[in-house]
Amino acid sequence: MTERPVDDYKTSRKGKRVKAIETKRKSQPLRAPETGSALQNLSLSHGKRVRLWRLLYGSGPANGTLLVLPLDQGLEHGPADFFPNPEALDPDFQFRLAVEGNYSAIALGVGLAEKYMREYAGRVPLILKLNGKTNIPDDEEAVSPLAADVEDAVRLGADAVGYTLYVGTPAQPSDFAQYLRVRDEARRLGMPLIVWAYPRGTAIDAKGGKDSFYAVDYAARTASELGADMVKVNFPHPEKRTDVPEPYRAEFSAQQAIDAVVRSANRTLLLVSGGERAGDEAMLEKARESMEAGATGLIFGRNVWQRSRDESLRFVAALQDILTKYPSA
Amino acid sequence: MTERPVDDYKTSRKGKRVKAIETKRKSQPLRAPETGSALQNLSLSHGKRVRLWRLLYGSGPANGTLLVLPLDQGLEHGPADFFPNPEALDPDFQFRLAVEGNYSAIALGVGLAEKYMREYAGRVPLILKLNGKTNIPDDEEAVSPLAADVEDAVRLGADAVGYTLYVGTPAQPSDFAQYLRVRDEARRLGMPLIVWAYPRGTAIDAKGGKDSFYAVDYAARTASELGADMVKVNFPHPEKRTDVPEPYRAEFSAQQAIDAVVRSANRTLLLVSGGERAGDEAMLEKARESMEAGATGLIFGRNVWQRSRDESLRFVAALQDILTKYPSA
Amino acid sequence: MTERPVDDYKTSRKGKRVKAIETKRKSQPLRAPETGSALQNLSLSHGKRVRLWRLLYGSGPANGTLLVLPLDQGLEHGPADFFPNPEALDPDFQFRLAVEGNYSAIALGVGLAEKYMREYAGRVPLILKLNGKTNIPDDEEAVSPLAADVEDAVRLGADAVGYTLYVGTPAQPSDFAQYLRVRDEARRLGMPLIVWAYPRGTAIDAKGGKDSFYAVDYAARTASELGADMVKVNFPHPEKRTDVPEPYRAEFSAQQAIDAVVRSANRTLLLVSGGERAGDEAMLEKARESMEAGATGLIFGRNVWQRSRDESLRFVAALQDILTKYPSA
Amino acid sequence: MTERPVDDYKTSRKGKRVKAIETKRKSQPLRAPETGSALQNLSLSHGKRVRLWRLLYGSGPANGTLLVLPLDQGLEHGPADFFPNPEALDPDFQFRLAVEGNYSAIALGVGLAEKYMREYAGRVPLILKLNGKTNIPDDEEAVSPLAADVEDAVRLGADAVGYTLYVGTPAQPSDFAQYLRVRDEARRLGMPLIVWAYPRGTAIDAKGGKDSFYAVDYAARTASELGADMVKVNFPHPEKRTDVPEPYRAEFSAQQAIDAVVRSANRTLLLVSGGERAGDEAMLEKARESMEAGATGLIFGRNVWQRSRDESLRFVAALQDILTKYPSA
Amino acid sequence: MTERPVDDYKTSRKGKRVKAIETKRKSQPLRAPETGSALQNLSLSHGKRVRLWRLLYGSGPANGTLLVLPLDQGLEHGPADFFPNPEALDPDFQFRLAVEGNYSAIALGVGLAEKYMREYAGRVPLILKLNGKTNIPDDEEAVSPLAADVEDAVRLGADAVGYTLYVGTPAQPSDFAQYLRVRDEARRLGMPLIVWAYPRGTAIDAKGGKDSFYAVDYAARTASELGADMVKVNFPHPEKRTDVPEPYRAEFSAQQAIDAVVRSANRTLLLVSGGERAGDEAMLEKARESMEAGATGLIFGRNVWQRSRDESLRFVAALQDILTKYPSA
Numbered sequence A, B, C, D, E: 001m002t003e004r005p006v007d008d009y010k011t012s013r014k015g016k017r018v019k020a021i022e023t024k025r026k027s028q029p030l031r032a033p034e035t036g037s038a039l040q041n042l043s044l045s046h047g048k049r050v051r052l053w054r055l056l057y058g059s060g061p062a063n064g065t066l067l068v069l070p071l072d073q074g075l076e077h078g079p080a081d082f083f084p085n086p087e088a089l090d091p092d093f094q095f096r097l098a099v100e101g102n103y104s105a106i107a108l109g110v111g112l113a114e115k116y117m118r119e120y121a122g123r124v125p126l127i128l129k130l131n132g133k134t135n136i137p138d139d140e141e142a143v144s145p146l147a148a149d150v151e152d153a154v155r156l157g158a159d160a161v162g163y164t165l166y167v168g169t170p171a172q173p174s175d176f177a178q179y180l181r182v183r184d185e186a187r188r189l190g191m192p193l194i195v196w197a198y199p200r201g202t203a204i205d206a207k208g209g210k211d212s213f214y215a216v217d218y219a220a221r222t223a224s225e226l227g228a229d230m231v232k233v234n235f236p237h238p239e240k241r242t243d244v245p246e247p248y249r250a251e252f253s254a255q256q257a258i259d260a261v262v263r264s265a266n267r268t269l270l271l272v273s274g275g276e277r278a279g280d281e282a283m284l285e286k287a288r289e290s291m292e293a294g295a296t297g298l299i300f301g302r303n304v305w306q307r308s309r310d311e312s313l314r315f316v317a318a319l320q321d322i323l324t325k326y327p328s329a
Helices: A004-027 A046-057 A091-100 A110-120 A150-155 A172-189 A202-206 A213-225 A254-264 A280-293 A309-324 B003-027 B046-057 B091-100 B110-120 B150-155 B172-189 B202-206 B213-225 B254-264 B280-293 B309-324 C004-027 C046-057 C091-100 C110-120 C150-155 C172-189 C202-206 C213-225 C254-264 C280-293 C309-324 D004-027 D046-057 D091-100 D110-120 D150-155 D172-189 D202-206 D213-225 D254-264 D280-293 D309-324 E004-027 E046-057 E091-100 E110-120 E150-155 E172-189 E202-206 E213-225 E254-264 E280-293 E309-324
Strands: A066-070 A105-108 A126-129 A160-167 A193-199 A230-234 A269-273 A297-299 B066-070 B105-108 B126-129 B160-167 B193-199 B230-234 B269-273 B297-299 C066-070 C105-108 C126-129 C160-167 C193-199 C230-234 C269-273 C297-299 D066-070 D105-108 D126-129 D160-167 D193-199 D230-234 D269-273 D297-299 E066-070 E105-108 E126-129 E160-167 E193-199 E230-234 E269-273 E297-299
Touching (some): A066 A091, A066 A269, A150 A160, A213 A230, A254 A269, A254 A280, A269 A280, B046 B160, B066 B091, B066 B309, B091 B105, B091 B309, B150 B172, B160 B213, B193 B213, B213 B254, B213 C110, B254 B280, B280 B297, B280 B309, B297 B309, C046 C160, C066 C309, C091 C309, C150 C172, C160 C213, C213 C230, C213 C254, C254 C269, C254 C280, C280 C297, C280 C309, D046 D160, D066 D309, D091 D105, D105 D110, D150 D172, D160 D213, D193 D213, D213 D230, D213 E110, D254 D269, D254 D280, D280 D309, D297 D309, E046 E160, E066 E091, E066 E309, E091 E105, E091 E110, E150 E160, E160 E172, E160 E213, E297 E309
Parallel strands (some): A066 A297, A193 A230, A230 A269, A269 A297, B066 B105, B105 B126, B160 B193, B193 B230, C105 C126, C126 C160, C193 C230, C230 C269, C269 C297, D066 D105, D066 D297, D105 D126, D160 D193, D193 D230, D230 D269, E105 E126, E126 E160, E193 E230
């Protein structure tokens, strides 16, 4: 009996009420969707917006683009990466380079941040890389364990945190679980979250490898779906078509591929990584294509600092030239 | 000695007291059981009832049926799902479609919800999909890790949460453990819980595959036993009889199968999924059979938006036509 | 030096003091041990005693014996169990049967409890089954994950909780860990804990299987050692002697086996399960032997409800007849 | 500049200050190290000291030695252990034996403690065995999961807790983690912690088995290093030399071996276990050798109660005779 | 519209403001980087600085170098390590040696610390080793579980904690997770954290073994990147070139290798371990090379105490001689 009144009410008056709501809903025309990923168009909390503003407009190119210097190779690959330029073994080299090269930020882990920030505090923003691992064991079931948390980043005055997500790893349940904790803490503290979206693991190897267009495209979308504010990807290689799933077996140009990846990231700001050192002109071409596609910026480490200080600065200047051509309001 | 009085009391007077209780118990006749799953008949907390009412009567068909637009394919299958209709790569396409197609709700993860809700807030209810995974590794021991929690759903103004349970996975202990946390939080916050009940894993493969009548029927009952408020299943294929356990090796029509599945879900509202894109007429037939069986609604994604906007809307109209024929008070 | 006084004290006076304590200890004669498991003899907190009293004397046979109707087969075996009597697919069938058959309690999981208790609240006590799993993957390393907790049982007005412990599973560390949490919470909330003690897993298979006298006897003792208030076992099969360890390879009658199992459970109340449906007379004989051995009651599901309502009630009446012959004060 | 003063200070004055500290440090002569493990010499919190005093001087032999009756075999080995003396299947048998045999304590798990303590409370101290497992699966990666915690021990009025550590198990990370929690809680609550140090697992099997001198010696030291207050070991078998690592391949007498084990345990009180039932004279000889080596006491179960009550008491009397010869102040 | 003002503001005035910030940033010249790892140059909290000062200047050589006596071999290798000098089986031997040999600190686990600190409290600082394991199972997936936490260290008056990190183990996710907890707690409590950085596991074995230059160099950098305050490494063996990755296949002298390792540790203080006992002169040569390379000190156990007390002290004196030649302000 107690449900009856509700029932009566519904049949007698609800129809009209619902109709009214529907009419209202439809009478307010939908705005044209926002295009691009300019900061002002993004849905962000105040804390994230303040910190992203500092990275995009208060440092480095300061035109809405980003140039980030990563220094996690000592953990990820070991000191071997510093043999080509022994000076670079001292983290002071990269910090100095970040300041003199007018980088937007330097990205590194808690150990180096704590040991080297004193001299550089305020001169270059910090992106605290929260997780990492050695490359000693293979990557078949790769997962990158946390070595710091978002509160460390707040304590150190960082303007963003970085999290490596191994997209497609058979260990994705534990990777996602760890990521969820980070995303939640970043939300609570208003800290922008940058996902290093790296395809990795046996299944990726069996489907064309970690830098195919398929893998990079999927990685970009995954970061967006999981709530990253920014995603870092490697430049896609559409020419690697063996074993990749359809529809990635068709022919795509490099520009087409990076265009698609940027669109897959949709409203997630996108950084393109330099990766292993390669020829300068090829690297600059990739940088140009990335920015042309709508990427927000570049994250170049080894390609810069695996050479002497002067040569490093010269290469950085070339990157800066590109970035100045792609301002974003 | 201290137990003695109780003992005396029991032998002298308890018999009568218990008799009296029993008489009372039996003198109150049992009501005829409630039939169907109409909202008013279900045992629900106020919070869940309010939110389910909004989905069933305050949006979409608004006649007690549901039409849900899912957008988790970018994570679950990758951007490849959007190649047939490149416009659909931009989540704005699906949001706009949900509003213009008069869907009851859009179901997606925390990343897209946070990035795209601003323009559509209030115009279409949100079902926040809490867990998900890439399809890069195989599904032998599938488990879908959480990427958000029920508090995220509350924060985002959602009217329900979705949880993918891989029924029959060898990893069911960790899946159930994760599910328990979600169910408990959903209960605490009055948030309806929709279980995507997907048979998956090596054991399911060995027993006839993930879309047999056996598998779907078991999945529906599992969701109900575990306390889901609503369950989403794929349409059962009773013709897939190889390797399925008895008594599912007998011949059943599609209608018989979906009828049984709805009864197995008992007082758990049931949504039937469109799944991969197939012929329109076949899809509409499945939709009709589902509603005829007593399903509460339909959840159709790829079958709708893997075509142009106008064609999408045309197909949605056909689904709406069906739903209007199955109002539920 | 600081220890010295203690030392002096000890040599000078401690001897006498300890002697006095010992004299006192021995001068108080030990009472004859309590025999049987009557409620009044058991060490129980008030909360557990109240709830067990309701099950033993306030419901069903109400003579200190128990008749429990289990309804977890939909999760444990799938809807296939309901094909012999399709009416039984609707949980309302079993709830009604529990009331009309004068059962002591109905045992089921949180989903069905929440969905069906409204009509039956108070008419039949609830035993909330806390964990469960599908039988889709094999049982080699079986563990039954929690789907509810003891607070759910309190919230739903249950009079006991059930926990399935897979005795002998290679996964016993995680099973015990989960069980510990439940036992502790049950203690805190005064909720009787019934352990479904099921031998299971590769090692059990290699040692004679899950229903040998060895396996069932070990299971009963395990539940007692781990602090269960009541234990549910399957009827032991002493004739299954292949591969069982000594001394179970000797010949034992069914009565000898169930006698031993009841003694192994010592002060833990014991329920004997009907298991798969078998011939009525054989089932009733097992029931008689169990009660003769000192079991507290019976838990019969499929043997009852895998037939029409009237036949179900007839079989229940036969069980009730047996129970009335074994009152326990 | 801010560091300068410290620097100046150091060169001008620090040297002298440090010298002064060093002079002071060395001018206080080191006391001769305490020998033996008498309670008064041990570093213990008040709570642990009170409870150990009750075991060593307030119960049983009451001369600083211990005689402990273990009753965890029903869980560890199953009811089979009670077939030689069916009376012993009822835990009341062992409780009564503990009182009448003047044992220092009875050691058992939470289930039997809760069910049987009422009659024996205060008459014999309780050592609550916190973890345990069935012997149904093999011990290749043995770990003994918790079935109770230290707060249960406090609640039940126990004077110590027991923890089985499977020394050398490949699962040592999870074993140590569980142990750490127990040690910490025992410290917080002033509860003495007795480690059942059992070599176990594939690696132990490959290195000479679980009762070699090597294995037992390592187990005793492990318990000491991990902070046990007391350790229970099996009597070492120096004659088992196959596969044991150097230097245990040399010849050692039984007395030499148990002497070494007691020294390896250093300030950790040591109990020697009777283990499986063997010839009485051999058992008593082991007991004598153990006490001669400096053990604190004996823990004998099956060797005692796998015979009738009178025979049990006679054997206990022989053990008591030995213990009275090794008083410890 | 709401975004507009920000936009206007940016185009009209932001350019100038950013310029001003940049000018300021660049007009403040960068100081020359601090060289070496002297305490005063390091970024440390007050608590860590106080405790490190006590180790470096308030104890032992007291000239900014360290000489540490480790006593974790009883757990890590078993009592076998004490057979060469049976006196050393009693931990009192090492404590006394630490005081008489003027060590900077003794490093051991919670069990020995609690049992032996009473006599030596204040006479020699304590480094509490938090984790450890037996060497009974192999090291293929080595991880060293915690047996104590940083609060134990505070409670025991320790001046640092030690954590064994198995660099390169396939179990690095669980190792890092455990480490993170320790690092965080150490930070909170101002407790210096010394990482025993040990390359270990199948992947290290496949890449040249645990003491190659490659492995030790990577280990030193890993500890620094993860935020250790001090790192303990074994002396590198550059002559082990088989299977090591490039560029470690080139020829390096021992001095070159240890120089590189110290630089890889950058601002992390570095201790060189003596390891297994070897020839005295070779050990002293390694010690000299280490200090020459810029190491902070030495951690020598077995090389010292696997001989009589007098011989031990003589060898310690030789080590002290070396350390006095490398004072650090």
